[in-house]
Amino acid sequence: MSLRRPSKEQPEHFEFNLISLEAAKKIVxxxxxxxxxxAVMSLLYIAQRQNDNWIPLAAMxxxxxxxxxxYIKVYEVATFYxxxxxxxxxxxxxxxxxxxxxxxxxxxxxxxxxxEKISKNENELSKNKKCSWTEVECLGACxxxxxxxxxxxxxxDLDKEKTLKILDKVLSGEKPKPGSYRGRVNNEPENxxxxxxxxxxx
Amino acid sequence: xxxxxxxxIDIEIDEGLTVLxxxxxxxxxxxRFCYHEKLSIAGNCRMCLVEMEKSPKPIASCAMPAIDxxxxxxxxxxxxxxxxxxxxxxxxxxxxxxxxxDQGGECDLQDQxxxxxxxxxxxxxxxxxxxxxxxxxxxxxxxxxxxHCTRCIRFATEIAGVPELGAIGRGEDMQITTYLEKxxxxxxSANVIDLCPVGALTSKPYVFEARPWELKKTETIDVMxxxxxxxxxxxxxxxxxxxxxxxxxxxxxxxxxxxxxxxCDGLLKQRLDTPYIKYAGKFEKASWKEVFNxxxxxxxxxxxxxxxxxTGDLTNMETLYMFKEFFNKTLNSKNIEFRNNHxxxxxxxxxxxxxxxxxxxxxxxxxxxxxxxxxxxxxxxxNARIRKSYLKNRMKIFSLNDIGDLTYPYENLDxxxxxxxxxxxxxxxxxKIIKSSxxxxxxxxxxxxSSKSGKYIFESIKSFLKQNEKISMDWSSLNIMSEHSSTVGxxxxxxxxxxxxxxxxxxxxxxHKYEIVYLLGQDSLKFKKENEFIIxxxxxxxxxxxxxxxxxxxxxxxxxxxxxxxxxxKLQKAYKATYPPGEAKEDWQILNExxxxxxxxxxxxxxxxxxxxxxxxxxxxKENTSNKKSSNVNDLNFISEDIEINNTDYYYSNxxxxxxxxxxxxxxxxxxxxxxxxxx
Numbered sequence: 086m087s088l089r090r091p092s093k094e095q096p097e098h099f100e101f102n103l104i105s106l107e108a109a110k111k112i113v114x115x116x117x118x119x120x121x122x123x124a125v126m127s128l129l130y131i132a133q134r135q136n137d138n139w140i141p142l143a144a145m146x147x148x149x150x151x152x153x154x155x156y157i158k159v160y161e162v163a164t165f166y167x168x169x170x171x172x173x174x175x176x177x178x179x180x181x182x183x184x185x186x187x188x189x190x191x192x193x194x195x196x197x198x199x200x201e202k203i204s205k206n207e208n209e210l211s212k213n214k215k216c217s218w219t220e221v222e223c224l225g226a227c228x229x230x231x232x233x234x235x236x237x238x239x240x241x242d243l244d245k246e247k248t249l250k251i252l253d254k255v256l257s258g259e260k261p262k263p264g265s266y267r268g269r270v271n272n273e274p275e276n277x278x279x280x281x282x283x284x285x286x287x
Numbered sequence: 288x289x290x291x292x293x294x295x296i297d298i299e300i301d302e303g304l305t306v307l308x309x310x311x312x313x314x315x316x317x318x319r320f321c322y323h324e325k326l327s328i329a330g331n332c333r334m335c336l337v338e339m340e341k342s343p344k345p346i347a348s349c350a351m352p353a354i355d356x357x358x359x360x361x362x363x364x365x366x367x368x369x370x371x372x373x374x375x376x377x378x379x380x381x382x383x384x385x386x387x388x389d390q391g392g393e394c395d396l397q398d399q400x401x402x403x404x405x406x407x408x409x410x411x412x413x414x415x416x417x418x419x420x421x422x423x424x425x426x427x428x429x430x431x432x433x434x435h436c437t438r439c440i441r442f443a444t445e446i447a448g449v450p451e452l453g454a455i456g457r458g459e460d461m462q463i464t465t466y467l468e469k470x471x472x473x474x475x476s477a478n479v480i481d482l483c484p485v486g487a488l489t490s491k492p493y494v495f496e497a498r499p500w501e502l503k504k505t506e507t508i509d510v511m512x513x514x515x516x517x518x519x520x521x522x523x524x525x526x527x528x529x530x531x532x533x534x535x536x537x538x539x540x541x542x543x544x545x546x547x548x549x550x551c552d553g554l555l556k557q558r559l560d561t562p563y564i565k566y567a568g569k570f571e572k573a574s575w576k577e578v579f580n581x582x583x584x585x586x587x588x589x590x591x592x593x594x595x596x597x598t599g600d601l602t603n604m605e606t607l608y609m610f611k612e613f614f615n616k617t618l619n620s621k622n623i624e625f626r627n628n629h630x631x632x633x634x635x636x637x638x639x640x641x642x643x644x645x646x647x648x649x650x651x652x653x654x655x656x657x658x659x660x661x662x663x664x665x666x667x668x669x670n671a672r673i674r675k676s677y678l679k680n681r682m683k684i685f686s687l688n689d690i691g692d693l694t695y696p697y698e699n700l701d702x703x704x705x706x707x708x709x710x711x712x713x714x715x716x717x718x719k720i721i722k723s724s725x726x727x728x729x730x731x732x733x734x735x736x737s738s739k740s741g742k743y744i745f746e747s748i749k750s751f752l753k754q755n756e757k758i759s760m761d762w763s764s765l766n767i768m769s770e771h772s773s774t775v776g777x778x779x780x781x782x783x784x785x786x787x788x789x790x791x792x793x794x795x796x797x798x799h800k801y802e803i804v805y806l807l808g809q810d811s812l813k814f815k816k817e818n819e820f821i822i823x824x825x826x827x828x829x830x831x832x833x834x835x836x837x838x839x840x841x842x843x844x845x846x847x848x849x850x851x852x853x854x855x856x857k858l859q860k861a862y863k864a865t866y867p868p869g870e871a872k873e874d875w876q877i878l879n880e881x882x883x884x885x886x887x888x889x890x891x892x893x894x895x896x897x898x899x900x901x902x903x904x905x906x907x908x909k910e911n912t913s914n915k916k917s918s919n920v921n922d923l924n925f926i927s928e929d930i931e932i933n934n935t936d937y938y939y940s941n942x943x944x945x946x947x948x949x950x951x952x953x954x955x956x957x958x959x960x961x962x963x964x965x966x967x
Binding site: 088089142155156157158160161164165 | 444450451452454455456457460462465466467912
């Protein structure tokens with residue numbers, strides 16, 4: 086991991102749309118008066134959602150003014166957290182978990198699949214400009230390792246072959262079915278659950 | 288009171304101190320990088336680790352509050368090992384380029400590594416490399432050397448009030464930068480160079496100029512503004528290489544403004560090093576004897592009432608006193624003046640022209656009203672003090688005009704004299720606030736005093752404050768913001784000629800009533816030369832020398848001993864750090880020799896005689912005025928007008944700054960910034 090820099094191509098303007106604005110105001114209202122700066126992380130996330138999954142500099146300025154704080158402070162937060170994308174990502178943004186449990190279960194096969202199908206380096210758009218991928222730290226689904234996240238969904242229990250199939254679908258613009266790819270329900274054992282049988286919603 | 292034990296020494300300390308401060312009180316030195324007395328506590332360098340009884344691990348003493356009964360040890364093997372460990376980590380990524388680093392010789396990391404560190408590293412991996420950052424024309428960056436102490440960030444946010452520095456990225460990739468690498472928009476920016484404990488932020492104009500041990504250090508006084516910051520001038524041979532702040536808690540604390548620090552390269556340029564005479568519109572070199580003879584003949588053939596003299600904004604008090612004596616005794620003339628504009632003065636009493644609350648007093652005030660003053664540019668250090676006070680007291684601050692960003696919030700009024708009339712006649716909301724405040728601060732600036740209503744503003748506000756008992760022995764609300772280092776000194780020494788406070792000498796000059804004009808370092812007179820014979824005595828070839836017929840090369844403030852009185856009336860001595868260039872002489876000497884040529888009698892035998900005579904004069908003046916009751920000024924004419932703030936061209940305000948290349952760069956950078964703005 087190295088320092089992430091803002092993209093060279095930046096839009097001139099950024100403004101919250103109505104939905105974002107409403108959400109932002111709701112979050113700012115959670116904090117006492119004068120402490121509105123606390124909302125900066127949520128607002129950056131809202132901006133990222135609105136702007137095709139990445140945060141342009143204009144959005145950071147907009148948020149800084151929105152929360153009455155110095156530009157640099159927003160910039161600091163945005164560069165600190167890796168989940169804020171500072172340059173454009175694909176419509177399908179693939180995050181491959183490579184932390185220890187996934188790595189042991191073959192996460193680098195998934196990375197190789199991404200390299201073959203999408204782009205040689207991470208954070209690069211695919212040829213049809215629809216996808217990009219990146220390695221990330223633990224996404225908290227270690228029981229179903231190895232796994233990756235595409236936009237908001239988890240794809241679990243993968244191997245290279247399955248990943249290639251998923252990526253094929255993604256590249257053609259389809260959204261593959263999320264969840265376990267070995268037929269598991271959530272993180273239950275593969276051949277049905279053995280405990281808590283009397284509970285329906287366990 | 289808390290009782291602590293530090294290395295078996297029993298000490299008593301006040302509550303609210305940290306362990307590090309307690310150790311200092313016990314006389315135990317704790318190494319540190321991120322901790323600084325004037326900044327908030329960060330606790331991220333870990334160099335100040337000490338052992339505390341009952342704690343399994345060493346503690347960061349800078350961030351640990353000291354409490355009763357603590358037992359601290361700083362000389363144990365554990366502490367020694369912890370320091371060595373921290374040092375090794377700090378040096379893991381720090382380049383070993385001390386031979387080419389400007390900080391070498393005065394580097395905290397270098398010194399502490401020698402004292403507390405180990406002589407080798409176990410770190411085999413590649414060192415981190417960080418690209419250089421643009422921080423403007425004053426600060427050179429070499430960010431590979433940065434140890435992330437964040438002192439610069441804390442300084443910019445807390446003291447300078449320009450939150451433009453920050454740390455981006457995280458962990459090993461953390462980098463200190465300004466927002467998008469714009470230059471820092473502050474007049475205090477270069478103080479981060481002093482704060483930086485390593486060579487990451489160094490001085491751009493001073494790059495590769497000299498090593499600290501080669502320089503001769505002279506502790507002296509700054510003259511760029513009326514604050515009188517305490518500075519140290521470092522010289523190499525004749526050249527002034529750099530200027531650094533000295534600690535004076537009553538005036539500048541630890542900071543100096545960028546102009547104070549970097550106008551010094553102007554001392555090497557545009558210098559007058561030999562007398563000149565103008566023949567047919569062209570200057571020609573001459574000898575001292577020639578010019579003295581010409582002046583002698585001119586003066587002898589002119590009526591003494593047709594001679595006038597103007598003193599400059601950087602002139603020291605010995606020279607001012609000498610100039611006055613020269614005019615009064617040798618020329619028998621009273622036409623001397625220190626003002627270059629039509630500002631109002633009331634020299635009757637000393638409290639009428641100084642900053643009565645004193646700079647330290649700002650921290651006690653609970654209300655501030657600025658009238659016709661922009662302290663950020665007129666007295667940067669004083670402005671920093673107002674900001675400090677604001678952060679502490681959160682007092683209400685008002686300004687008559689909208690004067691842009693002052694680094695603290697204030698409310699601006701409409702800028703009209705009518706508002707002042709309303710305030711002094713108890714018809715404004717502010718009247719009540721001023722009356723109910725315990726320690727209000729009314730700061731009257733030169734822009735107000737030099738307007739047509741200058742007299743009205745000053746006298747009406749003074750009598751308003753007097754009526755409401757805001758001018759008393761323990762607190763005086765009346766504060767005058769002087770802009771030049773010589774202003775208060777000139778008023779103390781009586782270098783003016785006025786009956787009702789107006790500038791009569793300048794008025795007569797504008798009406799061309801004089802035949803000989805003697806400019807002593809005065810470069811900002813706005814008048815059209817007709818048939819006047821102009822003598823210019825000064826250090827730099829600037830506007831004054833341009834219109835002169837005879838030029839007498841004088842000395843700058845680093846080239847002669849001289850007293851200055853700062854805006855709060857504090858007398859300070861500036862020391863000679865180097866000598867005048869070429870044939871130039873010290874200013875008092877030129878006047879003494881000129882007096883000798885004219886009257887065949889020197890005014891003073893030597894500098895000591897001049898000095899004791901001047902100090903005696905000051906003593907008598909202070910004794911005479913201290914008990915004097917100020918008379919009421921009655922004939923106040925109210926004029927309804929807008930007060931305009933004379934926009935001080937901060938980086939171009941005097942001859943030295945105007946000759947400085949660094950100041951020119953700063954000015955261009957600022958103009959560029961104003962043109963493109965932050966939004967580009």
